[in-house]
Amino acid sequence: MLATTTLALAALLCGGPSAGDSFALRATRVHVGDGTVLENAIVLVKDGKIVDVGQGVAFDKDVPLIEHDGDLSAGLVALRDYAGIGAEGADSTRAVMDAADLRYAFDSDHPDMARLAESGITTVVLAPGSGSNVVAGMPVVVKPTVRVLRAKGSLHVDLSASGTSFNRYPSSYAGVLEVLEERFAAGEGAFGELKAGRMTVMLEAESRAETSRALDFASRHKLRGYLVDSQRAGELAAKVKASGLGVAVGPFAIGGDRKEVESAVSLAKAGVPIGFALDTPTNAPAMLRLSAATAMRAGLDRDAAFKALTSGAAALAGVGDKVGAVRAGMEADLVLWTGDPVDPTSRAVAVYIDGDLVHEAPETDEEDED
Amino acid sequence: MHLPSTWLVSLVAASTALAAAPTTLSILPDDQVTLVKAEKVIVRPGKTLENASVLIVNGRITAVGTDLEAPEGAEVLEGKVVCAGFLDVWSNLGVDGESVADSRTMPHCRTIDALDPYSSGFGREEARASGVLAVRAQVGSDAAFGGFGAWLSTGTSDGDLPVLLDDACQSATVGVSAGSIDVFDRVSQADKVVDEIRSGLDYGIDWMKYREELAAWEAAIATAEAKLTKDFKKAKKDRDKEVEEAGKEGKEFNEKKYKEDKKPSAPKFDAEKAAMERVANGEIPMVVTIHRSAELRALLDGTKQFDRLRLVIAGGTETLGFAEELAGRRIPVIVHPAPLGASRPAHLRDHDLSLAAQLAEKDVSVLIGSGGGSASRDLPLLASLAIGHGLDAEEAFAALTTRAARTFDVADQVGSVQKGRRGDLLILDGEPLAHSTSITHVLVGGQVVSPAKGGN
Numbered sequence: 001m002l003a004t005t006t007l008a009l010a011a012l013l014c015g016g017p018s019a020g021d022s023f024a025l026r027a028t029r030v031h032v033g034d035g036t037v038l039e040n041a042i043v044l045v046k047d048g049k050i051v052d053v054g055q056g057v058a059f060d061k062d063v064p065l066i067e068h069d070g071d072l073s074a075g076l077v078a079l080r081d082y083a084g085i086g087a088e089g090a091d092s093t094r095a096v097m098d099a100a101d102l103r104y105a106f107d108s109d110h111p112d113m114a115r116l117a118e119s120g121i122t123t124v125v126l127a128p129g130s131g132s133n134v135v136a137g138m139p140v141v142v143k144p145t146v147r148v149l150r151a152k153g154s155l156h157v158d159l160s161a162s163g164t165s166f167n168r169y170p171s172s173y174a175g176v177l178e179v180l181e182e183r184f185a186a187g188e189g190a191f192g193e194l195k196a197g198r199m200t201v202m203l204e205a206e207s208r209a210e211t212s213r214a215l216d217f218a219s220r221h222k223l224r225g226y227l228v229d230s231q232r233a234g235e236l237a238a239k240v241k242a243s244g245l246g247v248a249v250g251p252f253a254i255g256g257d258r259k260e261v262e263s264a265v266s267l268a269k270a271g272v273p274i275g276f277a278l279d280t281p282t283n284a285p286a287m288l289r290l291s292a293a294t295a296m297r298a299g300l301d302r303d304a305a306f307k308a309l310t311s312g313a314a315a316l317a318g319v320g321d322k323v324g325a326v327r328a329g330m331e332a333d334l335v336l337w338t339g340d341p342v343d344p345t346s347r348a349v350a351v352y353i354d355g356d357l358v359h360e361a362p363e364t365d366e367e368d369e370d
Numbered sequence: 371m372h373l374p375s376t377w378l379v380s381l382v383a384a385s386t387a388l389a390a391a392p393t394t395l396s397i398l399p400d401d402q403v404t405l406v407k408a409e410k411v412i413v414r415p416g417k418t419l420e421n422a423s424v425l426i427v428n429g430r431i432t433a434v435g436t437d438l439e440a441p442e443g444a445e446v447l448e449g450k451v452v453c454a455g456f457l458d459v460w461s462n463l464g465v466d467g468e469s470v471a472d473s474r475t476m477p478h479c480r481t482i483d484a485l486d487p488y489s490s491g492f493g494r495e496e497a498r499a500s501g502v503l504a505v506r507a508q509v510g511s512d513a514a515f516g517g518f519g520a521w522l523s524t525g526t527s528d529g530d531l532p533v534l535l536d537d538a539c540q541s542a543t544v545g546v547s548a549g550s551i552d553v554f555d556r557v558s559q560a561d562k563v564v565d566e567i568r569s570g571l572d573y574g575i576d577w578m579k580y581r582e583e584l585a586a587w588e589a590a591i592a593t594a595e596a597k598l599t600k601d602f603k604k605a606k607k608d609r610d611k612e613v614e615e616a617g618k619e620g621k622e623f624n625e626k627k628y629k630e631d632k633k634p635s636a637p638k639f640d641a642e643k644a645a646m647e648r649v650a651n652g653e654i655p656m657v658v659t660i661h662r663s664a665e666l667r668a669l670l671d672g673t674k675q676f677d678r679l680r681l682v683i684a685g686g687t688e689t690l691g692f693a694e695e696l697a698g699r700r701i702p703v704i705v706h707p708a709p710l711g712a713s714r715p716a717h718l719r720d721h722d723l724s725l726a727a728q729l730a731e732k733d734v735s736v737l738i739g740s741g742g743g744s745a746s747r748d749l750p751l752l753a754s755l756a757i758g759h760g761l762d763a764e765e766a767f768a769a770l771t772t773r774a775a776r777t778f779d780v781a782d783q784v785g786s787v788q789k790g791r792r793g794d795l796l797i798l799d800g801e802p803l804a805h806s807t808s809i810t811h812v813l814v815g816g817q818v819v820s821p822a823k824g825g826n
Contacts (some may be wrong), residue, residue: 254708254745254751255745283710284711286755296805297500342805343806345758
């Protein structure tokens with residue numbers, strides 16, 4: 001079966017565009033993204049978009065069909081990452097850098113980008129580094145190795161102690177708030193967009209107290225978006241839920257703080273939308289699914305974990321209408337897995353972004369035998 | 371593998387005793403008896419029994435079979451799959467943190483001297499809940515020489531810390547400490563390990579020579595004494611005469627000296643060398659945390675001379691290039707399949723999650739370790755990750771059970787579901803290490819210690 005897949009893929013690559021850039025994928029299990037799993041279903045792709053999904057999808061006989069004995073899902077989404085940014089993301093010279101656009105730090109050719117794609121991660125939010133800024137810039141949503149998906153859609157706001165600086169204003173939490181309130185009052189640039197609800201926030205808060213104050217701040221300014229680094233947000237699950245914000249949880253280090261994992265589970269159980277932060281190059285891309293597996297071991301149910309890796313995270317990143325689900329009209333960011341995507345023992349064997357094959361696992365001896 | 375003969379003798383004695391006592395007769399009214407029934411009992415990797423039971427009496431497995439009846443008063447547990455508890459070969463649970471981080475430990479330091487039953491009770495509880503029931507703990511885990519490692523049960527967290535083996539291994543690190551700046555430092559650290567083993571071996575030879583000389587001396591003395599006793603009268607007469615003559619001539623009388631009078635002197639006791647002698651003799655394994663090619667080459671070349679050495683590589687980032695030699699010399703590698711990123715330390719730069727799979731493919735004996743701390747809890751997750759990167763699931767299971775136990779001489783206690791082993795078992799609702807499987811019961815010494823946590 002896998003040998004057929006490979007042959008078909010080779011034909012597709014060598015033959016170039018055919019049948020109007022269409023192809024069909026048939027997998028043993030198709031994880032649609034809304035909790036349903038279709039058995040032996042077909043995904044029809046045309047011009048980089050999904051045009052049809054289902055068991056009885058009809059298509060022209062000259063459209064190549066790729067058979068996959070395994071699982072198919074939308075590509076995974078990481079809610080915070082630093083792949084390929086290097087020093088571009090950290091500029092602590094000024095407290096507020098609201099116009100800094102992370103789009104210019106995106107390096108599609110960086111080897112870390114290829115590693116993300118190989119792991120089935122097809123959407124990442126590149127964030128500015130914490131260079132003790134109150135506002136470090138505008139994160140950018142990208143498709144690794146391929147393109148920018150959404151820029152100027154959100155603003156990083158740091159309401160944790162790391163937003164202060166010992167040698168320049170503001171050096172206290174009160175100072176941070178003063179700076180922010182002033183900017184909101186002036187309503188210029190990104191702050192105007194935030195006030196108008198046209199932009200979202202990536203709101204950084206660490207301790208429980210910081211989280212609580214950040215939630216108050218967000219309510220005051222009617223902010224939408226998600227919290228990052230808030231390892232105890234689950235202890236305030238009801239308040240987070242009421243704020244309407246989501247939370248980027250993790251990454252959960254091996255042997256890391258258990259309370260952080262339990263916090264994530266509490267958030268999900270309270271109905272707070274969650275996704276996972278990844279933070280390459282500090283971590284390897286495998287950390288994304290491992291964080292989900294760790295949360296599942298602490299009680300997160302399978303479908304919630306899958307949603308946090310795909311559609312849930314895509315919605316928080318503001319691209320839920322484009323990626324994160326296997327549905328007609330969505331962009332064809334698809335991954336063929338050896339098993340359930342949330343299971344760390346399964347791996348990505350083929351990855352498509354915008355309908356293009358960006359990664360194919362090298363054949364192993366085992367596959368040769370098949 | 372070279373085992374001390376005393377160890378073998380005690381093992382044989384233990385199993386004979388068990389075989390001699392029929393199960394039915396060994397149960398007394400006060401005994402704690404547990405019978406675990408399962409659709410599948412995984413005795414050890416590759417050997418399973420369908421619809422079988424495990425009988426545990428007073429903490430030890432006394433019978434495994436398909437025809438066991440629950441004795442009266444026995445607690446009966448049922449489940450789908452039963453297997454041995456997982457073993458973490460690279461941990462420090464239960465050991466005082468300062469001692470683990472101590473960079474100046476010596477080969478004769480002992481991990482059991484640093485036990486702190488209260489230090490990581492929560493960590494042990496979590497490890498237990500994820501099925502990790504025993505760990506190899508090591509003080510001085512980043513020191514040049516760490517000393518004797520120990521096997522500890524994670525079975526309790528209330529001040530009692532059962533020690534399964536107090537001299538599980540010797541430990542050294544090469545190229546990971548702050549002092550290993552360049553390749554010359556690293557290679558010299560590898561040479562130092564070789565030198566220490568050599569000096570341990572020489573020390574052993576010196577003592578062996580001494581014992582031989584002592585025995586020869588004792589024999590010579592005995593012969594001389596016998597001869598003297600036999601010739602006593604004549605000798606006394608001769609001596610008296612010599613004393614008399616000396617007196618007449620006004621000379622000082624000198625006692626006749628016997629060559630045998632010079633008793634051989636013992637070599638100076640050296641605790642460090644004595645510790646390394648046990649390594650050189652293969653009495654205990656030597657775990658060397660080492661990653662890069664240059665120092666691996668130095669270590670492997672340097673240790674070829676020790677035909678009884680039981681080397682174990684830990685970390686082993688660049689071991690793939692040495693796979694054939696490692697397989698040939700039966701040197702196991704403890705991998706740590708953690709998802710480390712590009713900003714990891716220099717010695718882990720080429721760390722690859724598929725290392726376990728690639729080594730196993732080349733017939734190297736692969737073990738999996740959590741790397742210490744509360745990470746023991748995540749050992750099954752790390753094993754899953756290794757499986758996700760190509761390691762055969764049964765290989766991963768063996769690495770966490772029998773192979774770990776055999777490598778470190780605790781196979782008579784843990785690692786398999788066999789008669790005589792500790793009743794440290796997992797009852798599961800599916801195959802071990804499968805992501806969808808939950809642990810329904812954790813048994814330590816036949817007692818349920820931890821119900822399942824969470825939904826997965």
